[in-house]
Amino acid sequence: MSEFLKKVVIERLDGDTAVIEEDVTIQESRMSVFLNGEKAISMMCIPVDQDAHALGFLMGEGVISDVSDVDKIEISEDGLRVDIFTNKINEESLKHLYTEKTLVSGCGGGITGNVENAVEVDFIESDFTVEVDYIRSNVKQFYQESELYRLTGCVHKAMLILDDGLTICAEDIGRHNAIDKVVGKARLSGKCTSRAILVVSGRLSSEMVVKAVMHKLPIVVSRTAPTFLGVKTAMAHGITLIGFARGQKMNIYSHSARLSGFKRVGI
Amino acid sequence: MSEFLKKVVIERLDGDTAVIEEDVTIQESRMSVFLNGEKAISMMCIPVDQDAHALGFLMGEGVISDVSDVDKIEISEDGLRVDIFTNKINEESLKHLYTEKTLVSGCGGGITGNVENAVEVDFIESDFTVEVDYIRSNVKQFYQESELYRLTGCVHKAMLILDDGLTICAEDIGRHNAIDKVVGKARLSGKCTSRAILVVSGRLSSEMVVKAVMHKLPIVVSRTAPTFLGVKTAMAHGITLIGFARGQKMNIYSHSARLSGFKRVGI
Numbered sequence: 001m002s003e004f005l006k007k008v009v010i011e012r013l014d015g016d017t018a019v020i021e022e023d024v025t026i027q028e029s030r031m032s033v034f035l036n037g038e039k040a041i042s043m044m045c046i047p048v049d050q051d052a053h054a055l056g057f058l059m060g061e062g063v064i065s066d067v068s069d070v071d072k073i074e075i076s077e078d079g080l081r082v083d084i085f086t087n088k089i090n091e092e093s094l095k096h097l098y099t100e101k102t103l104v105s106g107c108g109g110g111i112t113g114n115v116e117n118a119v120e121v122d123f124i125e126s127d128f129t130v131e132v133d134y135i136r137s138n139v140k141q142f143y144q145e146s147e148l149y150r151l152t153g154c155v156h157k158a159m160l161i162l163d164d165g166l167t168i169c170a171e172d173i174g175r176h177n178a179i180d181k182v183v184g185k186a187r188l189s190g191k192c193t194s195r196a197i198l199v200v201s202g203r204l205s206s207e208m209v210v211k212a213v214m215h216k217l218p219i220v221v222s223r224t225a226p227t228f229l230g231v232k233t234a235m236a237h238g239i240t241l242i243g244f245a246r247g248q249k250m251n252i253y254s255h256s257a258r259l260s261g262f263k264r265v266g267i
Numbered sequence: 268m269s270e271f272l273k274k275v276v277i278e279r280l281d282g283d284t285a286v287i288e289e290d291v292t293i294q295e296s297r298m299s300v301f302l303n304g305e306k307a308i309s310m311m312c313i314p315v316d317q318d319a320h321a322l323g324f325l326m327g328e329g330v331i332s333d334v335s336d337v338d339k340i341e342i343s344e345d346g347l348r349v350d351i352f353t354n355k356i357n358e359e360s361l362k363h364l365y366t367e368k369t370l371v372s373g374c375g376g377g378i379t380g381n382v383e384n385a386v387e388v389d390f391i392e393s394d395f396t397v398e399v400d401y402i403r404s405n406v407k408q409f410y411q412e413s414e415l416y417r418l419t420g421c422v423h424k425a426m427l428i429l430d431d432g433l434t435i436c437a438e439d440i441g442r443h444n445a446i447d448k449v450v451g452k453a454r455l456s457g458k459c460t461s462r463a464i465l466v467v468s469g470r471l472s473s474e475m476v477v478k479a480v481m482h483k484l485p486i487v488v489s490r491t492a493p494t495f496l497g498v499k500t501a502m503a504h505g506i507t508l509i510g511f512a513r514g515q516k517m518n519i520y521s522h523s524a525r526l527s528g529f530k531r532v533g534i
Contacts, residue, residue: 006495011519013529028495132280227292251279261283
């Protein structure tokens with residue numbers, strides 16, 4: 001990843017003295033995603049894992065439903081253009097790529113007609129359970145292994161802990177992008193994510209939780225805070241949402257029945 | 268702002284015991300901005316200072332050039348719709364609201380024809396200078412006064428320090444939004460921003476620096492890191508960019524001639 005570290009000359013001020021010296025910053029680039037030759041979106045990111053990034057994003061938006069629908073993914077020589085060729089596009093989701101998305105329960109019941117871009121999703125009913133100590137040890141490792149953050153203070157990280165204990169990691173300047181990348185990497189390698197734990201460094205706003213719902217990830221963990229809408233989205237769609245996971249502590253916001261290894265008090 | 272704090276019941280786990288108790292999260296809402304009756308954009312935000320938010324955003328995107336072009340701003344009763352009526356719209360910028368924007372020097376020279384949505388900006392040539400101690404004392408105050416962050420850990424803050432020493436603050440779940448709000452508030456109250464200092468809590472990616480360029484803010488300060496493209500944008504367009512402003516320390520990345528009260532060593 002060191003090719004994304006760019007040197008700059010700074011004045012490092014402390015008290016009344018500024019030392020002129022070299023420092024490193026992270027490079028961000030604009031990557032464009034083309035779907036069957038048509039430009040779908042462009043985004044600022046660290047251009048690595050571009051195929052996974054583009055695929056994870058489009059699947060999270062419901063534009064592509066299954067990785068088996070993808071015929072070919074090409075990355076341009078400069079790394080800033082990804083071409084995805086697929087035989088099956090959800091045109092409605094593609095049309096609404098820049099507008100709001102409303103998740104509705106996939107219960108077969110009626111969907112109100114005035115919801116713009118309603119995406120039907122199933123409640124996540126995974127029977128997957130884990131010990132909280134297992135999450136703690138993985139989270140500890142997660143924080144120890146981010147060299148880009150240590151050097152630049154300017155990246156987010158995401159990690160998928162798969163059912164077999166293997167982990168998939170990605171870093172990016174954007175917390176959205178880091179999630180898209182890890183899920184895309186799992187898809188590209190044919191890994192099952194329905195028994196996976198998503199660990200992220202950033203806040204859990206509703207948009208982050210929606211990504212987890214779209215990718216059917218049962219447990220989401222962050223070192224920092226969720227929003228109220230993030231909590232409500234997790235409750236409504238069956239996500240175990242954990243915030244402020246630091247050392248022995250974590251706040252559990254929803255569906256804690258998937259977690260074991262502790263007792264509950266306070267009622 | 269307390270109406271945006273929402274109570275939730277959480278399991279606060281520490282070691283092997285989870286205490287079931289009340290906690291607060293921040294509410295986020297989707298706000299839609301309509302321009303002369305047509306929907307321009309919708310965004311997740313804390314719906315407060317909606318008029319300033321919408322105006323600051325549209326001016327930062329170059330859609331509206333001057334606050335005097337605005338005839339009327341209306342906020343719906345539920346606070347989630349802002350209607351801006353203006354007699355002058357930059358249609359080209361509006362068309363490109365969702366695509367990249369490329370800043371080019373407003374030197375009257377030739378613009379290459381293949382740059383999509385080129386926005387011509389002048390190099391910021393403000394003769395405004397400040398003592399670094401003045402920035403430090405304002406930054407110190409900036410961190411002490413964020414109740415929403417203290418309670419939820421889930422908001423960004425921005426502050427404009429005006430030439431007369433007055434400050435304008437705003438908080439939001441998004442760092443983009445917080446900047447749009449403070450600049451919009453300054454515009455709505457007729458304040459001059461060409462001798463103002465922008466202080467932000469979030470990272471200085473290129474998009475944040477571009478906002479400062481568009482609003483002609485000569486000095487930008489963050490408690491955290493810039494990206495390489497953020498530094499390059501600041502250099503190219505005349506912004507004094509300061510990162511990692513904490514206590515007596517700060518890293519100065521560009522155009523430090525506007526800053527006084529320290530000596531330089533190390534060459």
